[in-house]
Amino acid sequence: xxTLLPFMIGTLFAVGLYFILHRHLFKVILGLILFxxxxxxxxxxxxxxxxxxxAIIRQHHEVAAEPFADPVPQALLLTAVVIGFGxxxxxxxxxxxxxxxxxxxxxxxxxxxxxxx
Amino acid sequence: xxxxxxxxxxxxLLYIRYQAKKYIEITVMLAAILLGLVTAAAAPLLYRWLGxxxxxxxxxxxxxxxxxxxxxxxxxxxxxxxxxxxxxxxxLGINLQFRLDGLSLLFALLITFxxxxxxxxxxxxxxxxxxxxxxxLYLTLFMTAMLGLVLSDNIFCLFLFWExxxxxxxxxxxxxxxxxxxxxxxxxxxxxxxLGGLALMAGLIILSIAAGSYxxxxxxxxxxxxxxxxxxxxxxxLILLGCFTKxxxxxxxxxxxNAMAAPTPVSAYLHSATMVKAGVYLLAxxxxxxxxxxxxxDILTIVGGTTVVIGALLALQHTDLKAILAYTTxxxxxxxxxxxxxxxxxxxxxxxxxxxxxxxxxxTLFLVAGSVDHSTGTRELFKLQRLGxxxxxxxxxxxxxxxxxxxxxxxxxxxxxxxxYEASLENIGLLLVNMMAGVAFVAVALxxxxxxxxxxxxxxxxxxxxxxxxxxxxxxxxxxLGLALGATVGIVPAPLLQQAYQVLGNSPGAEMKxxxxxGFTRVFGLSLLTLLLGLLLYxxxxxxxxxxxxxAPVYKYGxxxxxHRLFELFLHGAKAFILKLQNGYLRSYVMVTMLFFCGLMLFxxxxxxxxxxxxxxxxxxxxxxxxxxxxxxxxxAALVFLLGTRSRLTSIVVxxxxxxxxxxxxxxxGAPDVAATQLLIETLxxxxxxxxxxxxxxxxxxxxxxxxxxxxxxxxxxxxxMTYVMLLVQQQAQPSTLKEYYGDSSYVLxxxxxxxxxxxxxxxxxDTLGEITVLAVAALGIFSLLRLNPEKGDKx
Numbered sequence: 001x002x003t004l005l006p007f008m009i010g011t012l013f014a015v016g017l018y019f020i021l022h023r024h025l026f027k028v029i030l031g032l033i034l035f036x037x038x039x040x041x042x043x044x045x046x047x048x049x050x051x052x053x054x055a056i057i058r059q060h061h062e063v064a065a066e067p068f069a070d071p072v073p074q075a076l077l078l079t080a081v082v083i084g085f086g087x088x089x090x091x092x093x094x095x096x097x098x099x100x101x102x103x104x105x106x107x108x109x110x111x112x113x114x115x116x117x
Numbered sequence: 118x119x120x121x122x123x124x125x126x127x128x129x130l131l132y133i134r135y136q137a138k139k140y141i142e143i144t145v146m147l148a149a150i151l152l153g154l155v156t157a158a159a160a161p162l163l164y165r166w167l168g169x170x171x172x173x174x175x176x177x178x179x180x181x182x183x184x185x186x187x188x189x190x191x192x193x194x195x196x197x198x199x200x201x202x203x204x205x206x207x208x209l210g211i212n213l214q215f216r217l218d219g220l221s222l223l224f225a226l227l228i229t230f231x232x233x234x235x236x237x238x239x240x241x242x243x244x245x246x247x248x249x250x251x252x253x254l255y256l257t258l259f260m261t262a263m264l265g266l267v268l269s270d271n272i273f274c275l276f277l278f279w280e281x282x283x284x285x286x287x288x289x290x291x292x293x294x295x296x297x298x299x300x301x302x303x304x305x306x307x308x309x310x311x312l313g314g315l316a317l318m319a320g321l322i323i324l325s326i327a328a329g330s331y332x333x334x335x336x337x338x339x340x341x342x343x344x345x346x347x348x349x350x351x352x353x354x355l356i357l358l359g360c361f362t363k364x365x366x367x368x369x370x371x372x373x374x375n376a377m378a379a380p381t382p383v384s385a386y387l388h389s390a391t392m393v394k395a396g397v398y399l400l401a402x403x404x405x406x407x408x409x410x411x412x413x414x415d416i417l418t419i420v421g422g423t424t425v426v427i428g429a430l431l432a433l434q435h436t437d438l439k440a441i442l443a444y445t446t447x448x449x450x451x452x453x454x455x456x457x458x459x460x461x462x463x464x465x466x467x468x469x470x471x472x473x474x475x476x477x478x479x480x481t482l483f484l485v486a487g488s489v490d491h492s493t494g495t496r497e498l499f500k501l502q503r504l505g506x507x508x509x510x511x512x513x514x515x516x517x518x519x520x521x522x523x524x525x526x527x528x529x530x531x532x533x534x535x536x537x538y539e540a541s542l543e544n545i546g547l548l549l550v551n552m553m554a555g556v557a558f559v560a561v562a563l564x565x566x567x568x569x570x571x572x573x574x575x576x577x578x579x580x581x582x583x584x585x586x587x588x589x590x591x592x593x594x595x596x597x598l599g600l601a602l603g604a605t606v607g608i609v610p611a612p613l614l615q616q617a618y619q620v621l622g623n624s625p626g627a628e629m630k631x632x633x634x635x636g637f638t639r640v641f642g643l644s645l646l647t648l649l650l651g652l653l654l655y656x657x658x659x660x661x662x663x664x665x666x667x668x669a670p671v672y673k674y675g676x677x678x679x680x681h682r683l684f685e686l687f688l689h690g691a692k693a694f695i696l697k698l699q700n701g702y703l704r705s706y707v708m709v710t711m712l713f714f715c716g717l718m719l720f721x722x723x724x725x726x727x728x729x730x731x732x733x734x735x736x737x738x739x740x741x742x743x744x745x746x747x748x749x750x751x752x753x754a755a756l757v758f759l760l761g762t763r764s765r766l767t768s769i770v771v772x773x774x775x776x777x778x779x780x781x782x783x784x785x786x787g788a789p790d791v792a793a794t795q796l797l798i799e800t801l802x803x804x805x806x807x808x809x810x811x812x813x814x815x816x817x818x819x820x821x822x823x824x825x826x827x828x829x830x831x832x833x834x835x836x837x838x839m840t841y842v843m844l845l846v847q848q849q850a851q852p853s854t855l856k857e858y859y860g861d862s863s864y865v866l867x868x869x870x871x872x873x874x875x876x877x878x879x880x881x882x883x884d885t886l887g888e889i890t891v892l893a894v895a896a897l898g899i900f901s902l903l904r905l906n907p908e909k910g911d912k913x
Contacts, residue, residue, distance in 0.1 A: 002734075002847060003731065003734045003844070003847075004741070004746075004749060005782070005843075006839075006840045006843035006844050006847070008749050008752055008753060009839065009840070009843060010836040010837060010839050010840030010843070011752075011753055011756060011836060012752070012756065012775075013835060013836045013839045014832040014835060014836025014837075015756045015759065015760065015836075017707075017711065017831070017832040017835050017836070018760070018828055018829060018832040020707055021704040021707060021708065021831070021832070022704075022828075023704065026765065026768075028703070030759070030768060030772060033772060033776075033802065034775065037775065037776060037779050038839075040779070040795075041779060041782065042839065042843065044782075044783070044786070044788065044791070045843055045846075045847070046843060046846045046847075048850055048853070049786040049787070050786065050787050051740075051785070051786060051787070052785075052786075052787060053787050054787040054788065055787065055788075055859075055860075055871070055872040055873050056870055056871050056872065057860075057863065057864050057870040057871075057872065058870075061864075062864050062865055063860055063861045063864065063865070064859075064860035064861070064863070064872060068787070068872075069786065069788060070853055070855075070856040071856065071859050071860075071863075071872040071873045071876055072853065072855045072856060072859065072876070074788045074790060074791050074873045075873050075876040075877055075881065077783075077788070078790060078791055078873065078877060079877075079884065079885070079888050081791065081794050081795055081798060082794065082798070083888060083892070084798075085798040085801065085802065085892075086891055086892045086894075086895035086896075087895070088802055089801070089802065089805050089895065089899055090895045090898055090899055090902075092802075092805050092806060092809060093805075093809070093898075093899045093902045093903060094902065096809050096812050096903075097902050097905070099812070100812075107702070107704075108702070111701045111702060
């Protein structure tokens with residue numbers, strides 16, 4: 001599984017980037033979300049994954065016994081996921097605002113309108 | 118007791134005197150520079166307080182400095198050298214090192230004396246100008262920089278002052294900022310001399326690397342080392358480039374006539390008497406180190422000679438007084454460079470005497486041209502005649518200066534011209550060039566004096582107002598000085614020039630015997646011939662101008678036109694480049710970033726070519742569970758579906774699916790906390806999307822047409838590279854010591870069993886606080902964006 005996961009994450013990256021390059025703002029946001037997810041999974045994978053065992057110290061033990069998952073990437077991920085959520089929700093609200101202002105979500109139209117202003 | 122006490126007092130007194138003397142010696146040269154800077158900075162303020170009387174304190178500075186440098190005359194004439202050092206960045210050899218020898222003193226006296234006269238002159242010339250304070254600021258700043266330049270012993274120090282002269286020249290040329298012509302000319306002068314300055318800096322640094330010394334006095338000692346060094350030629354070429362641009366040598370001469378857009382006192386001071394001679398000064402200063410090679414000789418004589426001829430030819434074709442003077446200045450600068458190129462004992466003498474004579478007569482003529490312009494409102498040659506009556510003093514000054522320029526005995530110009538001929542006697546080509554300049558100078562001298570002031574014509578040019586005292590006095594003083602120094606040439610100027618000559622090192626120790634009268638020699642004959650030819654040229658000048666109109670098309674392709682074309686090309690190029698680079702399309706920025714990243718990665722992969730050995734990992738595939746595979750294919754299928762769908766709602770649902778699948782992977786590989794967060798957040802995202810959906814535009818399908826394939830290619834490349842990187846990292850997994858540390862200490866130190874939670878709230882608690890802050894800020898932003906409704910009158 002560990003060998004196959006990179007291919008899935010790579011696909012996520014590719015689709016995410018393709019959407020980011022799109023000229024519809026809605027799709028750009030979708031791309032951002034996908035890209036964020038791919039990055040999180042990338043970090044998770046690169047940090048080294050262990051099947052099944054979580055990073056929790058068992059009852060009546062003082063120290064964690066192998067095998068247990070590396071807690072450091074997980075802690076980083078938690079932060080990244082939450083911050084990513086902040087960005088996503090802000091971006092979603094932003095496209096609504098952009099649509100209000102420009103009556104379009106096509107990035108090319110918005111840019112042209114900016115030139116003429 | 119008594120004698121001891123007396124001795125003690127005397128010793129103390131001696132000590133105090135010694136210390137005071139040392140202190141004065143150390144601080145004075147720096148103080149001279151500082152005084153100039155302070156005056157410059159205070160000039161606008163003084164103007165606000167004192168009005169037109171600002172001239173008194175501002176003129177006091179050059180007067181004080183002039184007297185101060187005069188005090189150095191006795192020791193310097195005895196061959197002594199005053200030095201001073203103030204450490205600035207000693208580690209890099211950048212120090213304020215000053216050195217006052219004969220050459221420096223000659224220039225220092227010239228700069229301060231001229232500065233005094235020009236400041237007095239400007240007080241009348243720009244009497245009603247509301248920006249007079251600013252003018253004095255620039256002018257004093259320039260004077261100080263020029264002083265610093267000629268006093269510097271350290272190359273970096275010299276370069277610093279060199280650049281300040283360029284900048285103050287820019288400010289002064291563009292002084293009439295409302296006129297486009299002035300702005301363009303200022304910009305041109307700054308670009309040409311500034312680019313030359315950069316070359317000069319490079320050249321000086323290369324030179325100092327070759328010589329291992331950062332001071333001119335140190336460079337002189339290692340001449341042989343420098344001449345045989347590989348860096349000699351590049352250093353020489355770069356330094357020459359800097360000097361040639363500054364001293365307006367062909368093909369960089371074009372900025373100087375354009376710089377005549379400056380007020381006339383500026384033209385007299387900067388662009389005739391002092392700044393343009395900075396290049397000549399530096400070449401003279403470096404000639405003991407760099408001179409003596411074939412390259413030096415050839416480049417200097419050829420460039421200088423060409424400049425002489427072109428300056429002389431162009432001077433005769435113009436009818437604007439200042440333009441004529443500007444071109445003769447170019448010609449004169451060319452003569453000085455030629456003399457440096459020849460490098461014989463005569464040439465050295467000729468250079469110094471001609472330099473002094475030129476400064477005096479050319480300064481006078483510029484100032485007179487300014488007075489004429491000021492009084493009549495025109496500088497056009499054909500509109501000016503019979504001004505000798507109403508402008509007697511100016512006419513007198515012009516005539517004296519013109520006699521010196523023409524090289525008539527007993528003026529200083531005569532001595533200079535004789536020496537110039539003497540120095541170029543051996544080379545017939547140079548002699549011809551020299552003669553040509555001499556003849557042109559005679560004709561121009563006649564134009565400037567006889568033609569404008571005394572020639573009999575049909576009617577007088579009307580005067581708008583009589584010239585004020587200070588418009589007449591400074592040129593008259595300069596012109597009389599030219600006569601006085603010429604008459605006493607062996608007694609007054611010769612000793613100082615002798616000391617300056619020692620610096621050149623043409624033939625050290627050679628005594629300079631200069632007299633006014635040499636008897637009827639060949640050179641005297643040539644002088645007479647020059648006068649005669651000049652007279653003839655003056656008479657035939659109208660013919661010359663008629664003929665020279667043929668040359669007009671040539672100017673279309675001259676250096677000036679070339680400069681403007683290059684300048685426009687550069688602007689266009691820059692604009693096109695910026696529009697290409699900063700086109701405002703998000704995707705092109707992302708594309709460039711990603712492609713650069715991919716390129717870097719591919720380069721690294723090509724260089725190190727780390728192979729991936731998948732065969733060892735077959736066992737991992739055997740361990741795979743069915744449900745994992747199902748989730749994975751679900752994700753890929755969802756992505757493919759996402760690419761094709763045109764419905765917003767479907768897209769959002771599919772996104773949610775992908776997010777939940779990600780959460781499942783977190784659960785499968787031992788990260789329940791991350792999974793929980795991911796589930797929560799995915800739910801929230803979908804909720805927000807759905808809530809706002811009705812306010813979003815319909816999902817119109819916009820296709821990329823042909824570009825689509827480009828984007829697809831980039832995306833696939835990027836995905837493939839990321840996959841490769843992940844496989845690579847997996848192969849070279851590093852054991853983490855942090856994992857062990859947190860595993861061991863999270864219960865013992867923080868009393869928590871869930872290690873991830875302990876890290877977040879305990880070990881890295883502050884980071885979590887930051888994270889919460891970020892979320893709070895995002896929430897605030899979202900809230901205000903939702904509430905803001907400018908269409909209903911809210912202000913954004």
